[in-house]
Amino acid sequence: MESQSENAQSSESVRQSLRAISADRARIGEKVTAETWWTAPAQGLGAALIIMVPALGLEWVWLPLVLSIGIFVGVEVLFRKRSGLGITRPAGPRGLWILIALMMIFFFALMISLVLTLLGQIGWVLALAVTTGAAAALIVVQYDRAYAAEVYRAG
Known part of the structure; x- marks a missing residue:
């Protein structure tokens, strides 16, 4: 009798722990996506500035x-x-592939910017910078959503 009672308590304890972990993962995902409204446009602006670098000449490159x-x-x-979060790496394969795609787009946009310069x-460099910045912002939004989903499904 005692072992059945202990197993029932143990099973309920495990279920409570799993619910707590699931709730924590959901909160982490919410925190990541809650900041997307300002992080994505800011990172898009940073990307656009780098793409514009070749067109500004050596004296203004800095x-x-x-x-x-x-x-x-x-x-x-x-x-x-x-x-309260520090994200140091993708949470899963989808996030990793999104980052790889972002880096490829960024690299090729920079190379095209150099050639156009x-x-x-x-003028085309400016258009490319704006387009790349907008694409980077949209990709950051997708990355944040993928990160939240992968954290929630982790484990």
Whole structure:
């Protein structure tokens, strides 16, 4: 009799622990996506500034680089302060692939920006920077959603 009573208590304890873990994962996902409204546009702006760098010439190259680094670091610091979370890596494979896609888009946009600058097509560099910034912001939104979903399903 005692063993059945202990098993019932143990089973209920395990169920309560699993519910608590699930609730914690849901809260983490909510915290990540709650900050997307400002982190995504800020990171898109940082990306656009870097894509514009080649068009500004050597004497002004430092300005957008300093601004974009400030944006990226500032987003990280403010995100940690506001959410209490520090995200150091993707939560799962979907997030990883989204980051890889973002880096590929960013790399190719920077290469195209260099070529357009060499060809004297500064207007196209600006258009590319705006497009890349908007794409980066949208991809950050998708990454945050994927992160939240993968944290919730983890384990």
